[in-house]
Amino acid sequence: MSAIHVRRLRLGAALVLLTYVILHFSNHALGIVSLDAMAAGRWWFLALWRSVPGTLALYGAIVVHGVLALWLLYQRRTLRMPAWEATQYALGLALPALLVAHVVSTRIAWWRLGADDPYTRIVLALWVLSPDYGVRQTLTLVLAWIHACIGVHFWLRFRPWYAGARPWLFAIALLLPTLALLGFVAAGREVSALARTPGWSEAVLRAAKAPTGAEAARLVAIRETFLTTYLLALLAVLLARGVRRIQEWRRAVRITYPSGRVVAVPVGFTILDASRTADIPHASVCGGRGRCSTCRVRIARGLGQLPPASEAERRVLARVGAAPDVRLACQTRPNHDVAVDPLLAPSVAPADAFATDVRQGHEQELAVLFADLRGFTRMAEHKLPYDVVFFLNRYFEAVGTAITSAGGVTNQFTGDGVMALFGIETGPATGSRQALAAARAMVAGVEALSAELAGDLPAPMRIGIGIHTGPAVVGRMGWGESFYLTAVGDTVHVAARLEQATKDYRAELVLSEDVARHAAVDLSAFPRHDLELHNRAGRIGVRVITEVAHLPAG
Numbered sequence: 001m002s003a004i005h006v007r008r009l010r011l012g013a014a015l016v017l018l019t020y021v022i023l024h025f026s027n028h029a030l031g032i033v034s035l036d037a038m039a040a041g042r043w044w045f046l047a048l049w050r051s052v053p054g055t056l057a058l059y060g061a062i063v064v065h066g067v068l069a070l071w072l073l074y075q076r077r078t079l080r081m082p083a084w085e086a087t088q089y090a091l092g093l094a095l096p097a098l099l100v101a102h103v104v105s106t107r108i109a110w111w112r113l114g115a116d117d118p119y120t121r122i123v124l125a126l127w128v129l130s131p132d133y134g135v136r137q138t139l140t141l142v143l144a145w146i147h148a149c150i151g152v153h154f155w156l157r158f159r160p161w162y163a164g165a166r167p168w169l170f171a172i173a174l175l176l177p178t179l180a181l182l183g184f185v186a187a188g189r190e191v192s193a194l195a196r197t198p199g200w201s202e203a204v205l206r207a208a209k210a211p212t213g214a215e216a217a218r219l220v221a222i223r224e225t226f227l228t229t230y231l232l233a234l235l236a237v238l239l240a241r242g243v244r245r246i247q248e249w250r251r252a253v254r255i256t257y258p259s260g261r262v263v264a265v266p267v268g269f270t271i272l273d274a275s276r277t278a279d280i281p282h283a284s285v286c287g288g289r290g291r292c293s294t295c296r297v298r299i300a301r302g303l304g305q306l307p308p309a310s311e312a313e314r315r316v317l318a319r320v321g322a323a324p325d326v327r328l329a330c331q332t333r334p335n336h337d338v339a340v341d342p343l344l345a346p347s348v349a350p351a352d353a354f355a356t357d358v359r360q361g362h363e364q365e366l367a368v369l370f371a372d373l374r375g376f377t378r379m380a381e382h383k384l385p386y387d388v389v390f391f392l393n394r395y396f397e398a399v400g401t402a403i404t405s406a407g408g409v410t411n412q413f414t415g416d417g418v419m420a421l422f423g424i425e426t427g428p429a430t431g432s433r434q435a436l437a438a439a440r441a442m443v444a445g446v447e448a449l450s451a452e453l454a455g456d457l458p459a460p461m462r463i464g465i466g467i468h469t470g471p472a473v474v475g476r477m478g479w480g481e482s483f484y485l486t487a488v489g490d491t492v493h494v495a496a497r498l499e500q501a502t503k504d505y506r507a508e509l510v511l512s513e514d515v516a517r518h519a520a521v522d523l524s525a526f527p528r529h530d531l532e533l534h535n536r537a538g539r540i541g542v543r544v545i546t547e548v549a550h551l552p553a554g
């Protein structure tokens with residue numbers, strides 16, 4: 001079974017269990033209303049989970065989730081992991097042992113002995129007859145919920161919508177168990193009041209056919225058998241890990257890091273395992289599950305001898321546009337010495353997962369646009385600073401919206417100038433067309449803003465735009481918190497110079513013929529000039545567009 005299938009199976013099983021827990025908690029919460037409301041909710045709950053499909057889904061999910069957890073424990077080469085992951089692992093491994101008593105006294109007792117488990121009987125047992133068991137059960141439910149919440153958080157956090165939904169999900173994560181516990185407490189108080197009536201408790205136990213002494217002993221035996229089996233399985237996995245470790249250490253590989261540090265690990269360890277074993281900080285936002293790409297490394301030496309990437313790894317690498325010498329550290333198990341260069345900072349955020357692989361910079365063709373507001377400095381001299389800030393923010397909003405709507409990336413806002421990049425993902429042809437569309441929308445946006453603020457402006461605003469398409473080095477550049485996507489190179493200088501030229505030609509747009517060629521638009525109707533650029537050999541052919549509104553529709 002491939003890694004993708006294992007991952008899907010595990011996710012499916014986890015979602016079934018999550019649904020079960022949510023419905024179970026919701027049923028408990030009805031205790032805030034009354035015991036009768038809980039009983040009514042339970043009818044629907046059992047209709048689902050004690051039906052044949054419900055039973056198959058629930059117990060199938062428990063088996064799949066449990067077996068895969070043990071399998072993944074075996075698969076891991078090192079138990080060093082981030083705190084959140086260790087917490088989820090530890091809770092996940094402890095839960096079967098903690099939950100077995102409850103499952104045996106409800107579902108198994110019903111199945112094997114015909115004992116009913118209405119809320120009155122269960123709450124009587126947990127609240128009145130064995131309150132210490134009730135406390136343990138409450139704690140177990142909270143731990144199960146924490147385990148589920150960690151899983152959901154680390155599953156969803158790469159989704160673009162997750163940041164907006166997180167406060168709501170967090171509120172639900174707090175509210176649901178709180179309401180469930182309040183429901184349990186309310187039911188407990190109601191049951192303990194009823195239990196003061198002589199004979200009520202005995203009648204409840206009789207009506208539910210609660211297990212008698214011999215039957216209870218049988219249930220204890222079932223519970224002990226399960227516990228022993230589970231602990232033996234866990235022990236077997238740990239033993240198998242130990243045996244494998246001894247065998248693997250017979251052949252070690254050496255992984256060299258950019259600092260020159262060399263880490264020796266057994267064959268079978270991933271590169272991420274090696275980093276963790278040696279306490280080398282290494283980004284791994286998804287916890288080494290091959291989902292986020294943040295652990296990716298450039299293989300500086302030994303690429304040809306690495307086992308080929310799995311389909312799942314290839315997919316993730318393709319998604320970030322990784323170069324051929326890049327591999328996922330969490331999925332790559334070297335069988336020869338290699339030298340690696342982690343590409344993302346260890347402190348990388350989830351938002352950087354799947355960010356295009358441009359941090360290290362690479363050359364590509366794209367369209368670069370520069371724009372500048374005419375006469376802004378003079379106009380700002382007669383305005384209060386607050387007015388200038390207000391005005392600039394409205395202006396940046398107008399041009400920024402035009403750029404992003406056309407598919408570009410706003411890159412720099414300096415003074416009243418803006419730089420934008422087009423075609424990073426789509427190539428120079430689409431980028432050039434997008435840049436022309438953005439120029440049209442920017443001019444229209446500035447005109448609309450100018451009309452809106454006419455009373456405050458000495459004259460209508462005018463914008464000058466320069467566009468050039470050509471090769472540039474694109475990458476995330478900066479320092480500390482201030483990393484941003486930008487481009488450097490001759491193409492950027494040319495675009496900036498063309499924007500300057502709009503002043504000389506009194507035009508709204510000056511663009512290079514390379515833009516027209518890539519965008520496949522006929523600009524022969526517009527004046528052509530050969531521009532000589534400072535510090536650049538040769539001349540560049542440009543078209544001068546006095547009014548952008550006259551550009552042919554793209």
Ligand code: FES
Nearest residue numbers: 288290292293330
């Ligand atoms: S740690 Fe997420 S893909 Fe490797």
